[in-house]
Structures are given as structure tokens and as C-alpha cells.
Amino acid sequence: MRAKTSYSDLVIIGAGPAGLMAASWASRLQLNARILDDKADRIQNGRADGLHVRTMEILDSFGMATPIEKASQQIREICSWNPHPEDENRIQRTQRFLPKEEDFGRYCQVAIHQGFIEQNFLDFLEKDGPLSVERNIKTESLEFDKADMSADNDYPITLRISHKRSGRSEEAQGADLELPETEFIKTKYLLGTDGGHSWTRQQLGLEMGDGKTRRHFGVIDIIPITDFPDVRTSCAIHSTNTGSLMTIPREGRLVRFYVQLGETGSSGDELDTEKITPRTIADKASEILSPYKLDYDFCDWWSVYTIGQRFASQFDLNERIFLAGDAVHTHSPTMGAGMNVSVQDTYNLVWKIGQVVKGIAQPRVLSTYNAEREAVAEKLMDMDHKMSEFYAAGPGKDARNYNKFRGQFQRFLSGVSVEYGPNILVPDTHERNPSTPESQNGSDKAARAQLFSKQSVSRKIIVGQRLPSHLVINQAEASIVHVHSILRSDGRWRLLVLAGDISKPAQMSRLESLCEYLANPSSFVYAYTPNNAKNDAVIEILMIHAAPREKVELLDLPEILHPFDPKLGYDYWKCFSNNDQGVEGEFSDAYEEWGVNKDKGCIAVLRPDQHVSYLGDLEDIKDMEHYFSQVLQPQKKRN
């Protein structure tokens, strides 16, 4: 037995969507990281298949959304079916509605098998850098030792793993080939994204409550042969006596059916899940669909699951070992929410780990992960519980107005309503604490002691939520781009200066004052930027004005808005105009959509995950200074 020891900043255990999202951040931030998985390959088909708006936005921030958008199925319509009032053996369509999830963001809800999504992540990792999934890895032990946390030797976590050699022919050395090889990995941080039966969670001794019910559902991904008219829309179907089912149209010709199996609602019921086959699931579905018939020739994937919500009480240990995704929250799959929340868990976490490892952010920001994501998981559990009851209850009031019932979850499902804070990363707002006096210029002593955002400067940019994206026009190019496309997930903070109508001299003068401060070598922009990095490497300044574009000359603006590089010339990709000129009718005015005053504008500090951490006026420099002083790490400067 040979054992070697290696060192990492971050080890990710489990290469499902949550782990792969974590790895994508680690790759983008160029961390010394590893991602391990116990299986030989990715998921091939089936499993999680729903992607909601916010997840698509996040994938797009890494350049990963387009292939999914092209290959997946749009979910634009939902139909509800219930027993016919005059014949309980027949179902009839009782409602048909457009959930319009696309109104919450740039994407429509879509469905595609999990393997496609995982492959997309794997393609990204391969293109982006050296990080790739290590497969066939067995995790053997995990130790955490606080004594190993010092400035010199900050590797408190020791993970023992074993793995077979890769078997590539140039490495084959006789009998060694099949010997398991033990390795000790000493790491600063560890993330368990290893699913509902998480080995990592078990090592931490964390319990998931036993929320399992006795209700079993069958799932089949088939090409349906049917006369049921709504098979290509998403349906919620209740029959009188034969149970409930739900459908999701999928990529290609596939449709997913979630089918309630047997009379599982009553206590004492024992369903032998061993005897279930895809054929029995389809036959059950065909019964529920009566008078319509369902058959299939091709089944792509199938499974049986038990309804229940389980939820870990804690998402981290000492802000060093973290858990995410199914490892801390499992539930039923019918709303297509699970993969989304899981991916969003690690999207929330790993930029923080990365910035702490690189000495950009203060370690205290890591405390926000548990707070921010546990609240989301709780809402998820609540929604899933209500949804399970809805299917178990059979036809009734909620089933008759499914649009209304489902409506209560719509915004949460879309992912765009997730609101973080108040916490160290998201200061409270005056509006939430109206008793606190608002200070116009941030110099008031009481306000300094506790920092407040001014939610009043915008109606639709909500402190703690992700910035909604709208189309804007590049000042130099007239190219039309989504705001999110200039907020790529590259680890940078952004000062988004909504400069207002700078064709008016007074407003231009406000912008110039702001830029004068920001351009000063003593400003916070430079204070947190390492010596060897570009000035916009940690905090990037972006500007969107509301003046007629042709009245603004980019090169007449303060240079910090179009920095000069001796080899590359000016940067033409930081200044934009809202759209109320020139390209009339093509799309809406971003300022109006955001509910921001076009004369005055405002300023938003955006976290690297596009969430709004601070909102204020163009003069609120001291507040921003205060904000960053609590979050980022001052960098040593050359004299």
C-alpha cells in the first residue's frame, strides 16, 4: 500500500450538478481544487430534469446556457385535469394556463435530462482549465483538526481516499494496475455535494430528519403513444379513484410521467416497490388518464420514489466543511426544483471560499452561506410538503384552481425571488428599519455605525436579490446586450453606476465627483486590489446612463469608466446607455424596468453572484467604503 499526501484549497466530494457548479467556480477562480466522485461516469439519462429561470441565468454567467436552451423543452403551458362531474371514470381538462416564468427573467422554464446538464458542466471544465472530475474515488475518512489552522499551515481537514489507477496504457505497470492507491488530501476547505446519502454528512454526524411518508410515486421517461390531448404540456391530473399524476414534456419526443402508485395514502398500506416496472407505472398512468389510453415502445429511464422532506439542521462545520444540495435537503421531484436549489447552493458558496482563499475577502463572509441557503431550503421543504399534500388529497378545491394553488410557488420556483440578508454581505435597508434616520451623504455618525442601503432609489432592484437583467446599448459600439452578460461569473465585485441623464450638466457633475473619488489611489477600489492585478480585478466599475446616447462621447467621460491600457487601448466595454432612444420599440427601457429615476440615477454594489448587496445615491461613497471595509481584505501596497 502506497500513500501519498497532497494539498488543496478546496476538495469537492460528488460530481452531480451541485458539485459541478462548485467546480465551475473553482475553475473560473483558478483555485487549487479537486472534485472527486465515486462513480465511473456521469448520469446518462433521467433524474433531475427541470431548469428554472435563475438557474439558466447562473449557467449563462459561465457561458453554459445556450446549448441547454437549444436542446431542451420549453415549459410554457400547464393544464389541469380533474374528474368529469357527470362521470367519475373520466377526466376532463379543467384549466389551461401560461405560468409565464419567462416574465421573471430572460429564460423560459425548460426540461432536459440531468446527464445533458452534467455534460455541459464537464465541457465547460474541460475548456476552462485544468480541473477535471476524478472518478472511481472512494472516500475513506475525514478528520478536522482546529490545531492545523495557522497562518503558516492552514490545512485543518484531512481526507483519506483510495482510487484505482486510471488504466491508461502508458501508465500501466504490471500488477500495480489494479491496486488501490491511498492518498491523504490536506485541504483548507471541503464541500460535500454527495447526494441524499451523503458520506460527508455522515462523517460530520449530522442527521437529516426522517420526513419520509408511505406514499410512493413511479417515474417514467417515455415516448408516449397516446390519445391524451395534452401530453406535450405539463399536466397536473387527478382522477376520482385511480390516483394522481403529473407530466412534463421533455426534449426529443420524451415525456416524463410522475404517477401515484396504489392506494398509498392510507396507513397500513404496504406497496411492494420491488415489483414495480416501467410497464406497471405506465399501466397505472393509463388508468388515471381514462378515457384516454397510454402506451409506449421506448422507455428512456424510470424510477420509484417515496414522498418526503428531509432537511439537515446545519449546512457547515466551523465554516470549513460545507454541505450542499441533496446532502442537506431532499424532497420529491415533481416541481423540478431540486437540481435548481442545489446548483444555487454552491453558486452561493464557492465564490466566497475562493475569495477567502485568495485573501480578497474576509473569512467572516463564509458565515453567510448557512444563513442564506438554509432559509431557501426551508421554503423548498414547505413548498414540497404542500405540493405532496396536493397530489395526495385527490380532486378538490386546490385541484380545481391549480393555477391559483401553483401560483403561490411560482416566484420561488423561478429562483429570482431569493433574497439574502440582512447579514454581513447584505446590509439592512432603511425601509426595513424605518426608525433609523436616513443620512443623505452617509456621513451621519449613527448611520456609519450601522450601514444601511437605500432601497428607496429603486423599485425593482431589490437589496439582497439578484439584479434583474434588461437590454442596454454599449455606448461605443451600439451593440445591444443584456446587463447580465456584463456581470459574468468571474469573481469580480461590481459598482454598477446608474448615472442618470448625464446630458444635464448637474448630473454629469455628480458622476464626475464620484469618479474623481473612485479614481483616487486611496479609494476603496484600489485598497482591495492586489499590487500585481489590474485596477478592475476585484471591483469593476460599470456605468449605464440614461442620457440620449448620441449626446454622450465615451472618451469625454472620466477615464476610470474607459480605462486605458498601453497595449490594448481604451476599454470600450464598461459604459452603456439605457434604451429609450434610437432602437425604439425593440425592447423596454432598463431604467423604467428597474424603477430608477432617470435624472438622478443610483449606485448598486453587486456581489460576484449578481446579488445586490448595497444600494445608494451617487454621493454615498462613505457607505460603500464602510461596506467593503467589513467584507474585503485590504491589500498590502508597494510604496
Place this chain on the structure above:
Amino acid sequence: MRAKTSYSDLVIIGAGPAGLMAASWASRLQLNARILDDKADRIQNGRADGLHVRTMEILDSFGMATPIEKASQQIREICSWNPHPEDENRIQRTQRFLPKEEDFGRYCQVAIHQGFIEQNFLDFLEKDGPLSVERNIKTESLEFDKADMSADNDYPITLRISHKRSGRSEEAQGADLELPETEFIKTKYLLGTDGGHSWTRQQLGLEMGDGKTRRHFGVIDIIPITDFPDVRTSCAIHSTNTGSLMTIPREGRLVRFYVQLGETGSSGDELDTEKITPRTIADKASEILSPYKLDYDFCDWWSVYTIGQRFASQFDLNERIFLAGDAVHTHSPTMGAGMNVSVQDTYNLVWKIGQVVKGIAQPRVLSTYNAEREAVAEKLMDMDHKMSEFYAAGPGKDARNYNKFRGQFQRFLSGVSVEYGPNILVPDTHERNPSTPESQNGSDKAARAQLFSKQSVSRKIIVGQRLPSHLVINQAEASIVHVHSILRSDGRWRLLVLAGDISKPAQMSRLESLCEYLANPSSFVYAYTPNNAKNDAVIEILMIHAAPREKVELLDLPEILHPFDPKLGYDYWKCFSNNDQGVEGEFSDAYEEWGVNKDKGCIAVLRPDQHVSYLGDLEDIKDMEHYFSQVLQPQKKRN
């Protein structure tokens, strides 16, 4: 010397964009085809860089547009600069306008280097099938023998080539490795897309007129370091004494400059093009840009070219050997038109060759290539000539209103105005021949003798032009798709039934009558479909109605609109609704955009290249029958 003989349906000589488009069709149509190139690799950078709307639509019909759209530079604004009236040594911006090419189709004009576009084609070919570019091929002789045109042995063309072995190690056989290998390829059809110095054209003895002038331009692709404010828009610039230049912003930070070199307009001028370097081109540009300065650190590509238009008198020999792209039309590159017209040449041609080879279409359709594309090339020459004069003329009336001057070419440049016919593939319209009596039901004897389209049924679907694409809603799924996305380049003809408001019984009855005829085994749909093929393999029926979508049940419509397959169930992807319901405000109503009556509808026959070949009413079955009888080949049927 070893010589082998092989057989092909089509040989393409030259793997630039025109040749690669030809190969894409050949691959999609599964032709026994080859594509040969004399160079070792694709273009790496520079060269053609402009892509207009129609080219993007065509690329998208093969699934190739998205990567280009993502990576390329949008060209949305054009600026015109002219001498300052009070100081002839300074230029000033005199005009700024949005050409709005995107209003003509789904895409904005974009710019990216030719290598990226070629790679996109190569990726498509690799994914699509076995056809790949054979490189390092020397073409040695070409013979055409009419005697070899018989039903049994239809290989009138003999091409002799030599090539080195590929050098892959498993094929290496000692000294053989480097020996040139001669091969005789006997082929039914041959296409020369081998550029301005076309070897193929020379073999045919075809002349290109000598249209060269003495005017020379330099081209550089650089990352500009400049204080010129409009460097990220496309500019037309005239100085008083130092010449003209034009710019195109490009992908990444690149900008292309076309720079008039020296006083080349006067006769007797001799510019030594050997002495030109990228630095001299940039310096010249800097002079023209005065008072602004231009410098660069990085130059990606550069070249020198001579203004002139050259044009072959004939694009084919015996409808067996064809020429396309630069092989038959060369001109100056300033409008970014050349690659577009070249790609459109072979997009026009190769589906015709494919259908003739496969016995689907009658050989006579091949006569339309020369007619359809020569007319386009003539317009291209005319535009280029005017544009060259514009730059040569210096500041003047046209330069002062560049928007107006350029406007005359805008629609042609976009590619969407290209109108084919009247010819065998595009019958004349009553409107063009008002003296001919219009027959309501197509049974009138005079009308039968010569077939006419009814242009009157639509204002914006123009006979001979490509069908404009608008968003529609899938009847079964409520998914929102562009009409072009259901008109993929797969070689199929389409009957696009714009069925009107079928919630009204009288209109539904018209649709039912049409479908009853079409579904009859004696209908033309089946007459031209081979025995072993699916019913929609040659002519696909697509339907877009204008009724409220919720008033239509797909499965209640005639089955030919949602054909049943015993293994795959119904086809849910042939029926759509226009959008004036449900998704209000998101996009416009396709019927209104097309100028089609929503009550009555109409029917359009679309060629495999999305061009409209026939327009009529839902009753004009005999006309369509007549149309196809002149174009397609009846298939032998089993009894």
C-alpha cells in the same frame, strides 16, 4: 505510381466558405460526395469577416448560427466622417445612423474572421456524418465526356488528382509514405469553389473579365490604440487630401481598417505594393484620421488588394460542372458581401444536385442555378463598382449623406431581397402578368397551360423570395418558435398551410377539404415520395392557423397534420398558431407581419432553401399538382 479509380455523385473543389456550404448540404442529404482542398489547413484569421442576415438564417438552418452569433461583433451603427469645413486637415463626424439590418430578419449584421466561420462548418461536418475535407490535394486534370451520360453509367466527369498519404501512423508503410498517389475520380457532378484563381474555371476555359483598376487598398486587423472616438463602430471616412478609409469593429478587441493607399486614383500612378507593411497601412490610416492618432501593438492579419470587379459569363458547363463564389465573381471586400454571396451560391445549388442525384427532382431544375445566381452576381458587381467610386471620389455629396448612399444597397446586402424566377422552380405571378386571367380554382384551361402564383394572397410573402420568419406557437406544446426553425435545411419541400381562423366552421371545412385531398394515396404528396420513405420525407405539410389557440384541439384536426407512428405516437410538431393570443405583447402576429388575411389564409409551397415557389389559396390543389409535376420525379409505387 499507383492510380485508383473511385466514383462520386459530387466532387467539390475548394474548402472555403462556399465549398463548405456545399459540403454541408451534401452531408445533410447523405450524398456520395467529396470535398478537396489544396491547402494543409483552414484559414486561420483575417480574410472575409462580414455576415449578413440571410447568411445567418442559412447557417441557422443547419444549426450553425449560434456559435457565430455568440462570438462575433454586432454591427449596429455606422458613422460617416468628412473634412471639417473650417479646417481641411481635420475630420469631423457628419453622420451617425443605425442601418437596422436586423429589421430584415432575425439577425443583426455581424463580423468575425473567416477561420471561425470555416471551423463552424468543419464542426458541423464532423458531427453530421462521414464527409470531411481532404486536404493537400492537387487537382491535375478534368475531363468531361457526354458519351458517359447514360442511365447505367452516368459519370461524365473524370478528375485526376494526386495526394500525399495522410501520414497517420497506422497507415505509414515505409517509403510509400511520401509518394504522391494519383487517383481518378469519376463523378456525376463537379463544383468548383476554388476562389478567384479557380483551377476549375481555367479547365473550362472560362474567362473572368479584367475589371481591375489601379487603386490599391491596405487591410489591417489590429487592436487599435487610438483617440478616434468611433473606432468601435463601422465608419466611412473621407479626408480632404489623405484619402479614404473604412472601419469594421470585430470580435475581441480587433478592428478592421480598409485604407486607401497613396494617390492611386490618377492614371500613371505606380504604387509598389511590395513595400507595404501593416505599419505603413496603419500610419496612412493615422494620417487620414487626423487630428486623431492611430497606433497598435497587435496586428492579427493584413493584406493589400486592388479594386476591381471580375465576373464570369457563365456559371456552369452542361449543368454538370458548376462554379460558385470567388471562382465566378470577385470584387472589393469593403461591404462584407463576398462571403455571403458565395455561401448563398452553393446554398442555392447543392440541394438541387442532391435531389437530382437521388431521383427526387427532374434534372431540368439544375438550369435554374445559373439564372438565379448570375443575376445576384450582377447586382453585386454593380454595388461594388458604385462603392469603389464612392471611396475614390473623396468627400462630396454622397459622402455627406452616407446613410442615403448606403441605403440603396442595404436590402441587397442583407440578402433577404434576393428574388428568384420566374423560372421552372418559381412560376410567374398573375401580378407580373396581369393580362392573364386569374382562375379561382385553378381548373381554367389557360391557367393550367401556364402556371401562375397568386401574389395577391400575401403582401409580405413574396414569390421567389425566402419566406420571412416570425414567431409562432406550437399548438400542442405552447412552445414559441421561429418559423425558420421548422424549415431546417434537410432537403424537404414544404407545403406551408396558413389555415386562417379555423375556429370558424366554414374555414375549418376548407382546411379539411385540402387535407382530404392531400391524404389521399393518389395525391402529389405521395406520388413523389419513394416507397421506403416516410410520407413527409419529400414534401412536408406544416400548418399555422390564426384561430385562438385554445379553441383548437390538435387531435381533432385531420391526421395528415399530426401523422401517427406506431412506435413514436403522434407527431406534435407540424401545427402552430399565430400569435395574437395569450402571449400578448411578447411579439407580433405572424399573419399580420406576412400580410395574410386571418380569415382566409393561404398556402405557400417552399423550396428546400426556404424560398417561396408558389402561393395560392387553399383550393389551388391542381396548381400545386401542376407545379410539382414540372419539378419532381414521380416515384415507382408498389401495387
